[in-house]
Amino acid sequence: MDHLEAMRMFVAVARSGSFAEAARRTRLSPSVATRAVAQLEDRLGVELLSRTTRSVRLTELGAAHLDRCIRIIEELDDAERALRGDTGELRxxxxxxxxxxxxxxxxxxxxxxxxxxxxxxxxxxxxxxxxxxxxxxxxxxxxxxxxxxxxxxxxxxLGSVGQVVVASPHYLATHPVPERLADLKNHSLIVFEGLGQTNEWRFRDEAVRIRPRLSVTTADCAIAAAETGLGITRTLSYQVDEAQRAGRLVPLLEEFAPPQVPVSAxxxxxxxxxxxxxxxxxxxxxxxxxxxxxxxxxxxxxxxx
Missing domain, CATH: 3.40.190.10 (Periplasmic binding protein-like II)
Structure with missing residues (x-):
């Protein structure tokens, strides 16, 4: 394998953290991937990846060289596209x-x-x-x-999405419906950590300190917990659209609607x-x-x- 292809394989292994996964993505065998990185290390005279039976990690020198390799590969790819005149064809x-x-x-x-x-x-x-x-x-x-x-x-x-506070009819049948933001402190709250700080919910004109009963790392999990009747959650509107239409979740505190959240690329x-x-x-x-x-x-x- 030539020097450039060895660099590409090194980048693939570093990004995936696995020789086997890098080989799969590049449609080569794991042995070829292993030899390519070993040849690159021999050429440079340094260890780029630290290997154990369970993991593959960049060394300090490997991390520095990875950035250079990425820049070189991107510049070469851009130059080839320019020469071919690939201004509109996607490939x-x-x-x-x-x-x-x-x-x-x-x-x-x-x-x-x-x-x-x-x-x-x-x-x-x-x-x-x-x-x-x-x-x-x-x-x-x-x-x-x-x-x-x-x-x-x-x-x-690209756009923006709304935020909503929701709970299930089952939960609301056994707990008072919150009418003010201050009422949230008396409820069981479910927090999706990816949506922001777990100890604060921001609304239109103020932020409310909260004490979550359940914190999760995915929106699906927070929504599923709310549907079981565990408590109230705050989520993005598109995530609970179907659940609201089906009546599994009910919107709350709509007059205090949180600000729109940007969607960006x-x-x-x-x-x-x-x-x-x-x-x-x-x-x-x-x-x-x-x-x-x-x-x-x-x-x-x-x-x-």
């Missing part, structure tokens, strides 16, 4: 990351529409309520919901001119602007509200 693999529920409901349709139009395009859709590390995990576009931390990534506002500056990323952003804007979502779970297109 190769695009990696998209998104939250689980939002990704299934609203990012998957965007990806499917792109793939139907471009036979040479393949997509790896990573759905997780954990924010993917864009550069380290080789993500081309990451869809995020909520305020964004300062970073070197480019952010494009993030990508590295080096991806600015790639056809795949540009096409994804265009398709996403079209999807939301067309009013693809309605009712309680409405997603508003940026600039169209």
């Amino acid at each position: 190769g693999e695009m990696v998209v990351a998104a939250p689980v529920v939002f990704g299934r409901l609203h990012v998957l349709p965007i990806v499917v529409a792109m793939m139907r139009q471009h036979a040479a395009l393949s997509v790896r859709l990573m759905l997780s309520d954990r924010n993917a590390r864009v550069a380290e995990e080789g993500v081309d576009v990451a869809v995020r919901i909520g305020p964004l931390a300062d970073s070197s990534l480019i952010a494009v506002r 993030l990508y590295q500056p080096s991806r600015r001119t790639t056809a795949n990323v540009a096409a994804f952003l265009a398709e996403a804007r079209t999807y939301f602007a067309a009013g693809a979502v309605s009712g309680t779970g409405e997603v508003h297109a940026a600039g169209l509200r």
